[in-house]
Amino acid sequence: MVMMFSVSSGFLHAVRGKDNKDYIVRVMASGGEGHNHLRLVRRLSSAFPDNTLSNTHILPMVLEVQFQDITFGFFPKAQYSLIDAVTTRENTVEDVVHMILQALEAVVYIHGKDIAHRDLFFGNFVIDLDPGSMEGRCWMRPRIYMIDFETAVEFPPDTPLENRFCNDFPIPAHAAHLYRRPKPDELTHEPLLYCPFRLDIWQFGYDLVKYFSTTAVPELDSLWPRLMATNPQERPTAQKVLDELGAFVRRTPPDQLHVPFTNF
Known part of the structure; x- marks a missing residue:
């Protein structure tokens, strides 16, 4: 058994396999529920050659x-979440910028597959190591993975853009009153009708503003607020943000980013 694992849900458990590797076991489907989640994870984990591409970033x-009507999924155990990375004194701005680039690649990838996550906060990205470059420059770049597709929606490829909308909360309707996640303006009005892809951008932008907008690098800090624009149509696409952040990294000397966060 794995000695250290913070259990955040009764759906999760950590085990050590016969191959001496650590895994997270998760209930994927049970009692007729969760099959959309299972289908999406199957697709994203097994679609060749996508699952071999560097920009996929889906934890496979x-x-x-199968046990009776319960389907369990086994996933490689990642050590930290993206929240851990942005709430420690040990990481530099440069460390986190490269993580954000990979996270944006993951968003671009799923949106390109007509999939919206609908819970795209930092807690749903995990990393295999924490570089801790403030403790001594680390040349390793941790791999970022996107997880938890239980709230995700997928549209058929031939669905017109004007029809790619949702009219329900990201969690089941009977539990909508329990939805405690931060909400953009479009989730506060009845009747609900919103673009889930624009919702993804708002959610990701929410945590960028919350955790990564006081770096003392003004050009970097200014990138994030428009992801949370009240008007969904004014939010940039994930590809646009990725391109802009990539351009910023290319023209910025690494030493200028080898600095701690100012919000600690």
Whole structure:
């Protein structure tokens, strides 16, 4: 058994396999529920050659186990979440910028597959190591993975753009009153009708503003607020943000980013 694992849900458990590797076991489907989640994870974990591309960034399900009406999925155990990375004194601005670039690649990838996540906060990105460059420059770049597609929606490729909308909360309707996630303006009005892809951008932008907008690098800090624009149509696409952040990194000397956060 893995000795250290913070259990955040009864759906998750950590195990050590016969191959001496650590895995997270998750209930994927049970009692007729969760099959959309299972289908999406199957697709994203197994679609060749997509699952071999460097910009995929989906934590793959490596094994399924069926017990009666319960389907368990086994995933490689990642050590930290993106929230951990942006709430420690040990990481530099440069460390986190490269993580954000990878996270944006993941968003671009799923949006390109007509999939919207609908819970795209930092807690749903995990990393395999924390570089901690403030403790001594680390030349390793941790790999970022996107997880938890239980709230995701997928549209058929031939769906017109004007029809790619949702009219429900990201969680089941019977539990909508329990939805405690931060909400953009479009989730506060009845009847609900919103673009889930624009919702993804708002959610990701919310945590960027919350955790990564006081770096003392003005050009970097100014990139994030428009992701939370009240008008969804004014929010940039993930590809546009990725291009702009990539351009910023290319023209900025690394030493200028080898600095701690000013919000600690």
